[in-house]
Amino acid sequence: MRTLRTIAEMQLAAESERGAGRRLAVVPTMGALHRGHVSLIERARTAADVVVTTIFVNPAQFGPNEDLTRYPRPFDSDVAVAGAAGSDIVFAPSPEEIYPEGFQTFVVNERAASGFEGAERPGHFRGVATIVAKLFLATKPHLAVFGQKDAQQVAVVKALIRDLNMDIELDVAPIVREPDGLALSSRNAYLSADERARSVVLYKALTDAQRRAAAGERSATAIRRAMYGILKEGRPDRIDYAAVVDPGSFVELEDVPLTGALAILAVRFGSTRLLDNMYLEQRKSEA
Amino acid sequence: MRTLRTIAEMQLAAESERGAGRRLAVVPTMGALHRGHVSLIERARTAADVVVTTIFVNPAQFGPNEDLTRYPRPFDSDVAVAGAAGSDIVFAPSPEEIYPEGFQTFVVNERAASGFEGAERPGHFRGVATIVAKLFLATKPHLAVFGQKDAQQVAVVKALIRDLNMDIELDVAPIVREPDGLALSSRNAYLSADERARSVVLYKALTDAQRRAAAGERSATAIRRAMYGILKEGRPDRIDYAAVVDPGSFVELEDVPLTGALAILAVRFGSTRLLDNMYLEQRKSEA
Numbered sequence: 001m002r003t004l005r006t007i008a009e010m011q012l013a014a015e016s017e018r019g020a021g022r023r024l025a026v027v028p029t030m031g032a033l034h035r036g037h038v039s040l041i042e043r044a045r046t047a048a049d050v051v052v053t054t055i056f057v058n059p060a061q062f063g064p065n066e067d068l069t070r071y072p073r074p075f076d077s078d079v080a081v082a083g084a085a086g087s088d089i090v091f092a093p094s095p096e097e098i099y100p101e102g103f104q105t106f107v108v109n110e111r112a113a114s115g116f117e118g119a120e121r122p123g124h125f126r127g128v129a130t131i132v133a134k135l136f137l138a139t140k141p142h143l144a145v146f147g148q149k150d151a152q153q154v155a156v157v158k159a160l161i162r163d164l165n166m167d168i169e170l171d172v173a174p175i176v177r178e179p180d181g182l183a184l185s186s187r188n189a190y191l192s193a194d195e196r197a198r199s200v201v202l203y204k205a206l207t208d209a210q211r212r213a214a215a216g217e218r219s220a221t222a223i224r225r226a227m228y229g230i231l232k233e234g235r236p237d238r239i240d241y242a243a244v245v246d247p248g249s250f251v252e253l254e255d256v257p258l259t260g261a262l263a264i265l266a267v268r269f270g271s272t273r274l275l276d277n278m279y280l281e282q283r284k285s286e287a
Numbered sequence: 288m289r290t291l292r293t294i295a296e297m298q299l300a301a302e303s304e305r306g307a308g309r310r311l312a313v314v315p316t317m318g319a320l321h322r323g324h325v326s327l328i329e330r331a332r333t334a335a336d337v338v339v340t341t342i343f344v345n346p347a348q349f350g351p352n353e354d355l356t357r358y359p360r361p362f363d364s365d366v367a368v369a370g371a372a373g374s375d376i377v378f379a380p381s382p383e384e385i386y387p388e389g390f391q392t393f394v395v396n397e398r399a400a401s402g403f404e405g406a407e408r409p410g411h412f413r414g415v416a417t418i419v420a421k422l423f424l425a426t427k428p429h430l431a432v433f434g435q436k437d438a439q440q441v442a443v444v445k446a447l448i449r450d451l452n453m454d455i456e457l458d459v460a461p462i463v464r465e466p467d468g469l470a471l472s473s474r475n476a477y478l479s480a481d482e483r484a485r486s487v488v489l490y491k492a493l494t495d496a497q498r499r500a501a502a503g504e505r506s507a508t509a510i511r512r513a514m515y516g517i518l519k520e521g522r523p524d525r526i527d528y529a530a531v532v533d534p535g536s537f538v539e540l541e542d543v544p545l546t547g548a549l550a551i552l553a554v555r556f557g558s559t560r561l562l563d564n565m566y567l568e569q570r571k572s573e574a
Contacts, residue, residue, distance in 0.1 A: 011454045019306070102536075104398035105416065105450035111391035129392065130451075137452040163392035164417075165424040167298045249389075 001083040003090045007138045010091050014140035022049035026141035031055040032072040032186035033081040036176040040145045043173050045086030052139045053082040055092040061127030107133045112155040112250045120240050125156050132157055136166055143169045149183050151277040155250050183276045195269035201234030206278035209263040213256050213280035220244035220253045240266035258282045288370040290377045294425045297378050301427035309336035313428035318342040319359040319473035320368040323463040327432045330460050332373030339426045340369040342379040348414030394420045399442040399537045407527050412443050419444055430456045436470055438564040442537050470563045482556035488521030493565035496550040500543050500567035507531035507540045527553035545569040
């Protein structure tokens with residue numbers, strides 16, 4: 001496995017692989033790789049000849065009071081994990097390589113990025129859309145694998161690929177969870193033992209929403225209210241939101257459709273923000 | 288020569304040419320091709336195996352009170368001109384192909400696009416950067432040829448290519464002028480005979496600025512004042528601006544450097560806006 005540091009090296013490698021007729025997949029990450037990331041890399045491995053994992057903690061998607069400096073960066077073990085999961089290349093540029101002096105061009109989403117994470121974290125999705133566009137253009141993949149865990153990011157990336165004519169297939173991998181249901185996240189490491197125990201309410205709230213929808217509940221307000229009730233049992237420091245949205249536009253729904261509604265939530269324990277989401281269906285799926 | 292209408296067809300053609308090891312050049316235009324465009328296509332022809340001319344009147348770069356509807360669209364003769372100049376492919380998508388229902392992702396420049404055309408035409412460079420990114424991603428070129436005529440657009444595109452990691456070489460072709468010095472532009476067709484005669488002051492103002500700089504004038508204010516004086520002799524309906532700027536950042540200069548300053552101006556005759564620009568050097572170039 002190779003670790004590449006510059007955009008030029010990465011593009012040269014990608015062009016060479018593409019020229020040889022090989023199919024490239026990219027898995028963009030901020031490092032601190034856990035089993036969720038491993039599942040993305042493994043999916044990429046089955047679908048492509050060459051798997052590129054990018055590791056870049058993107059300053060542009062962190063707000064001024066967020067956890068940029070304390071975000072975990074276990075680089076050597078990340079490289080080992082990426083390799084073991086099937087990566088051929090780790091692309092790990094420096095912040096200066098990605099945002100050189102005089103950087104002035106950004107990619108913005110004006111719809112799916114507006115609410116929820118976009119409202120809670122001003123500038124976040126501008127940073128996300130910009131780095132994703134840059135990583136796509138640096139790695140030149142046929143396929144990109146993202147996790148469903150960051151559902152609004154998925155909506156923004158899907159729009160980005162379509163709107164900017166990125167010739168890239170998007171594969172969205174299901175959320176990987178701990179045995180008690182907590183969605184895997186690099187930020188889970190911030191939780192105290194007590195917070196970790198209480199954080200199970202996210203999964204409880206979502207599965208309750210799923211059960212209600214499957215039982216025929218059509219009112220998104222009723223489902224949202226029930227989610228808030230369950231979340232509060234975990235005594236979180238703040239519930240940023242709990243809602244039922246259209247997964248493409250991230251517009252909040254009033255009525256839960258037969259299929260394709262998404263329950264989303266963001267909750268704080270101490271200074272740690274946890275996100276999670278789950279699809280709702282009026283009829284319980286067989287899976 | 289082939290005319291392609293869809294992004295998918297264009298990408299397929301580009302991938303096929305790239306896969307065969309051929310070098311692609313793109314010349315983005317809004318049609319209404321004149322000798323200036325021909326010079327761009329001819330440059331592309333000498334530098335690439337496959338030349339793609341794009342013809343798309345981009346609604347997103349016109350303001351609400353601008354000339355979108357009356358902008359000339361002589362499509363059949365444009366295709367003939369592009370072919371005669373050496374194009375292999377004309378890529379001419381419809382507005383619906385480029386901006387489908389639900390379009391929501393834009394590319395924005397936050398520095399070079401701020402002043403001058405950016406200030407006179409709010410949203411213009413957002414439209415330019417977005418369509419240029421889209422056309423680059425649709426046509427997948429190794430080389431892109433733009434005209435120096437739209438100097439601020441060149442600065443925005445140069446930043447776009449660098450900032451978003453577009454693996455594209457940029458070639459900027461010199462301005463093509465009428466015998467009396469008027470820069471070729473599709474909008475010159477709007478000028479009445481009287482306006483056309485008076486419009487020669489743009490070239491006069493710029494060559495005067497060049498002469499003053501070459502003679503040692505270091506004050507941009509003095510040069511600007513002289514440009515305004517000459518422009519007024521043409522009794523324009525409005526002088527939007529005349530200035531000396533850094534050609535990369537489009538920040539106005541106070542002192543004219545030894546090399547690399549750009550005199551720019553925008554002037555209206557009736558409802559027709561004319562742009563022009565010229566490099567200034569303290570020592571007259573040999574060319």
